[in-house]
Amino acid sequence: xxxxxxxxxxxxxxxxxxxxxxxxxxxxxxxxxxxxxxxxxxxxxxxxxxx
Numbered sequence: 001x002x003x004x005x006x007x008x009x010x011x012x013x014x015x016x017x018x019x020x021x022x023x024x025x026x027x028x029x030x031x032x033x034x035x036x037x038x039x040x041x042x043x044x045x046x047x048x049x050x051x
Contacts, residue, residue, distance in 0.1 A: 010037045 014033025021032060 010041075013037050013040055 014037050017033050017036030021036070
């Protein structure tokens with residue numbers, strides 16, 4: 001169940017990035033959502049490892 005929730009959250013985050021960051025979406029159409037999701041996952045991981 002956690003995996004399904006994580007995939008859904010990643011999809012929503014990618015959709016928000018594509019909608020809210022139009023300049024990045026225009027320039028790098030295919031990678032905008034993936035990059036935002038990976039960045040969020042990295043920040044989340046660093047936060048939990050450090051604290």
